[in-house]
Amino acid sequence: MNRKVFVLTGNTGTGKTTVANYLNEFYEMPKVITHTTRPPREGEIDQVDYYFESEQSFKENHYLESVAYANYRYGSSYEGLERAWEKSPLITIVLDTAGAKTYSEKLGDEAVVIFLTVTKPDEILGRLSKRGDNLEETRRRMASEEYKRDVQLPQSLQGIAHVVVNDDWLSTKEEIDNIVKQALVFDLEEE
Ligand SMILES: Nc1ncnc2c1ncn2[C@@H]1O[C@H](COP(=O)(O)OP(=O)(O)OP(=O)(O)O)[C@@H](O)[C@H]1O
Numbered sequence: 325m326n327r328k329v330f331v332l333t334g335n336t337g338t339g340k341t342t343v344a345n346y347l348n349e350f351y352e353m354p355k356v357i358t359h360t361t362r363p364p365r366e367g368e369i370d371q372v373d374y375y376f377e378s379e380q381s382f383k384e385n386h387y388l389e390s391v392a393y394a395n396y397r398y399g400s401s402y403e404g405l406e407r408a409w410e411k412s413p414l415i416t417i418v419l420d421t422a423g424a425k426t427y428s429e430k431l432g433d434e435a436v437v438i439f440l441t442v443t444k445p446d447e448i449l450g451r452l453s454k455r456g457d458n459l460e461e462t463r464r465r466m467a468s469e470e471y472k473r474d475v476q477l478p479q480s481l482q483g484i485a486h487v488v489v490n491d492d493w494l495s496t497k498e499e500i501d502n503i504v505k506q507a508l509v510f511d512l513e514e515e
């Protein structure tokens with residue numbers, strides 16, 4: 325089987341991590357762990373959710389791409405990708421839309437990009453508060469340039485990314501199952 329990375333992108337709170345966890349539990353796809361200077365949220369574990377870095381240690385890694393998002397740095401490394409691919413040919417990564425563009429450009433068909441969105445953005449605040457996020461921090465994030473940018477699928481990913489409206493989890497799950505099936509059929513046809 326050819327290797328693929330399912331790139332989950334979209335705005336904060338649209339369900340990227342939820343989908344990555346689903347792909348991990350039901351398809352055994354390991355998640356690429358990325359690096360950030362953001363402090364851990366309650367319940368987040370170093371080396372499981374992220375490699376949590378200081379400003380100094382962040383600079384010491386070798387990145388395939390890195391971005392600034394709402395005042396913190398995030399980056400993913402070639403080593404992280406290869407480590408996940410050693411475990412399975414099908415893996416996931418959670419990225420903002422700038423990162424998703426870079427993955428699509430650099431990896432071509434190896435990257436299956438899924439853009440998550442919701443019909444009612446007002447509901448995101450409720451979802452994030454249920455997740456336990458700090459209200460002030462969430463408001464600050466939702467006022468950021470990155471948040472405004474990630475509401476829309478970037479033009480360069482139109483016709484490439486699968487767009488999934490994650491209003492209702494059961495329909496989302498069905499759509500994700502279809503995208504996985506489609507990627508596997510495409511893979512068989514290529515061989
Ligand atoms: N379809 C859904 N209906 C209701 N709640 C949902 C749905 N999908 C995800 N959620 C909830 O919304 C919250 C945010 O989801 P998640 O953490 O997956 O978002 P994210 O896109 O990874 O966010 P971020 O970029 O901020 O890390 C979580 O509490 C999750 O359980």
Ligand SMILES: Nc1nc2c(ncn2[C@@H]2O[C@H](COP(=O)(O)O)[C@@H](O)[C@H]2O)c(=O)[nH]1
Binds near residue numbers: 359390398399
């Ligand atoms: N381009 C990249 N984006 C990343 C990376 N790791 C995470 N992210 C994205 O950042 C925002 C904020 O994440 P959060 O965990 O603080 O909510 C979100 O869109 C993530 O998808 C990365 O290595 N590169």
